[in-house]
Amino acid sequence: MTTYTRERIKELLKLYFIMGSNNSSIAPDYVLEEALKGGISVFQFREKGKGALEGKAKFQLAKRMQKLCNHYNVPFIVNDDIELAIALDADGVHIGQEDEKAIKVREWIGNKVLGVSAHSIQEIKLAMEAGADYIGIGPIYPTSTKKDAKSVQGISLIEKVKEQNLTIPIVGIGGITIDNAFPIIKAGADGVAIISEISMAENPYEQTKRLKKVVLGQE
Numbered sequence: 001m002t003t004y005t006r007e008r009i010k011e012l013l014k015l016y017f018i019m020g021s022n023n024s025s026i027a028p029d030y031v032l033e034e035a036l037k038g039g040i041s042v043f044q045f046r047e048k049g050k051g052a053l054e055g056k057a058k059f060q061l062a063k064r065m066q067k068l069c070n071h072y073n074v075p076f077i078v079n080d081d082i083e084l085a086i087a088l089d090a091d092g093v094h095i096g097q098e099d100e101k102a103i104k105v106r107e108w109i110g111n112k113v114l115g116v117s118a119h120s121i122q123e124i125k126l127a128m129e130a131g132a133d134y135i136g137i138g139p140i141y142p143t144s145t146k147k148d149a150k151s152v153q154g155i156s157l158i159e160k161v162k163e164q165n166l167t168i169p170i171v172g173i174g175g176i177t178i179d180n181a182f183p184i185i186k187a188g189a190d191g192v193a194i195i196s197e198i199s200m201a202e203n204p205y206e207q208t209k210r211l212k213k214v215v216l217g218q219e
């Protein structure tokens with residue numbers, strides 16, 4: 001359905017950076033550019049929570065971030081806001097179980113990338129039937145970034161996905177750092193999705209490079 005092959009999606013998920021304006025104490029555009037230089041493989045614009053921008057300001061930030069991603073040839077995904085994704089002609093959207101239904105979103109976005117969060121094998125199978133391109137599984141570890149995150153589940157669901165030979169690409173999310181990222185890859189995830197370990201880092205460029213080495217098994 002999408003123009004990205006399953007193998008390409010798996011590659012893109014390797015080091016998935018997510019952020020919005022409230023995830024860093026310095027300019028979000030600067031943080032994103034450092035992360036792009038450091039080697040992130042895909043970016044998700046997630047403008048939500050306390051102090052999040054709305055309306056024109058949100059649109060303008062998204063547009064600037066999309067331009068940066070285009071410059072570094074990294075796909076630009078929009079969290080939750082399907083209208084924004086369509087208005088910007090983003091590369092894809094990410095939705096959760098409390099957002100619009102995946103089957104409807106697939107109709108609206110055509111062949112753009114569709115990521116869906118899931119917390120059980122049943123939710124994963126339903127997302128696959130609805131046309132999801134990849135699944136976000138979390139929180140793997142405790143996180144303070146998402147206030148309404150579900151219970152911490154470690155790598156158990158990733159292991160179940162592998163045991164059941166479900167071939168959809170998967171990315172782990174929640175509380176992932178340089179020190180705990182590799183077990184997620186070892187369990188069979190295609191990559192890790194990260195906010196604060198990069199967005200709050202003193203040097204987002206160096207931190208991204210370090211994370212990249214970890215997910216590639218080079219450290």
Ligand SMILES: Cc1ncc(COP(=O)(O)OP(=O)(O)O)c(N)n1
Nearest residue numbers: 079080094095096097117136173193
């Ligand atoms: C890659 C990825 N995985 C999971 C999520 C969480 O999505 P959701 O459950 O809809 O929660 P919010 O991010 O919308 O608060 C994600 N955004 N990205």
Ligand SMILES: Cc1nc(C(=O)O)sc1CCOP(=O)(O)O
Nearest residue numbers: 138139143145146174175195196
């Ligand atoms: C956006 C998000 N979704 C989660 C889920 O469990 O679905 S956890 C989370 C926050 C990830 O931020 P950090 O890398 O700072 O922990």
Ligand SMILES: [Mg+2]
Nearest residue numbers: 080095096099
């Ligand atoms: Mg959501």
